[in-house]
Amino acid sequence: xxxxxxxxxxxxxxxxxxxxxxxxxxxxxxxxxxxxxxxxxxxxxxxxxxxxxxxxxxxxxxxxxxxxxxxxxxxxxxxxxxxxxxxxxxxxxxxxxxxxxxxxxxxxxxxx
Amino acid sequence: xxxxxxxxxxxxxxxxxxxxxxxxxxxxxxxxxxxxxxxxxxxxxxxxxxxxxxxxxxxxxxxxxxxxxxxxxxxxxxxxxxxxxxxxxxxxxxxxxxxxxxxxxxxxxxxxxxxx
Numbered sequence: 001x002x003x004x005x006x007x008x009x010x011x012x013x014x015x016x017x018x019x020x021x022x023x024x025x026x027x028x029x030x031x032x033x034x035x036x037x038x039x040x041x042x043x044x045x046x047x048x049x050x051x052x053x054x055x056x057x058x059x060x061x062x063x064x065x066x067x068x069x070x071x072x073x074x075x076x077x078x079x080x081x082x083x084x085x086x087x088x089x090x091x092x093x094x095x096x097x098x099x100x101x102x103x104x105x106x107x108x109x110x111x112x
Numbered sequence: 113x114x115x116x117x118x119x120x121x122x123x124x125x126x127x128x129x130x131x132x133x134x135x136x137x138x139x140x141x142x143x144x145x146x147x148x149x150x151x152x153x154x155x156x157x158x159x160x161x162x163x164x165x166x167x168x169x170x171x172x173x174x175x176x177x178x179x180x181x182x183x184x185x186x187x188x189x190x191x192x193x194x195x196x197x198x199x200x201x202x203x204x205x206x207x208x209x210x211x212x213x214x215x216x217x218x219x220x221x222x223x224x225x226x227x228x
Contacts, residue, residue: 096211
């Protein structure tokens with residue numbers, strides 16, 4: 001499995017950009033990086049995914065380094081509702097199925 | 113659009129009993145996965161189904177079983193419940209074949225199971 005390393009916690013002021021880093025130095029060439037978040041006691045919410053190019057959607061932007069060994073999730077204008085645990089996952093495709101291996105993630109606290 | 117729905121929301125069972133949890137995927141999605149999330153940890157993969165066939169199984173005992181129906185809904189069954197089975201059980205649905213990439217999974221709100 002390509003493992004990921006994330007800081008355990010981060011703080012961000014409301015209205016500012018939140019930049020969440022992730023290291024995945026053992027990622028394989030055909031493995032995607034996925035980001036999910038989980039607000040307390042709710043199901044994980046899909047945010048974004050990428051392979052090698054930077055990606056942007058209505059929720060966030062994903063910046064992947066050229067060597068693909070790390071990435072950064074950017075929430076451009078964090079709100080209090082963005083307080084959650086953010087998971088960076090390199091999805092493993094096994095023989096016939098695909099799993100998400102969740103680590104401990106980063107607890108992002110957005111403050112007023 | 114309706115997302116993934118799960119029932120029941122909460123459930124309390126006694127050790128030794130069995131439980132059935134249900135999941136309805138997003139309309140049009142043909143793949144369902146089940147995860148277990150114990151308090152304080154990230155979700156762990158249990159099963160994955162695609163087109164009514166089991167495609168993968170995580171490291172869980174045979175007390176855990178599942179199936180997917182022709183309408184793509186799914187059930188997770190757990191027999192001989194143990195205290196350690198207390199967890200949030202999450203269902204995720206996906207549009208296509210799990211071997212396709214990318215493979216986005218959309219989670220439901222979960223069923224909170226408490227075993228006493």
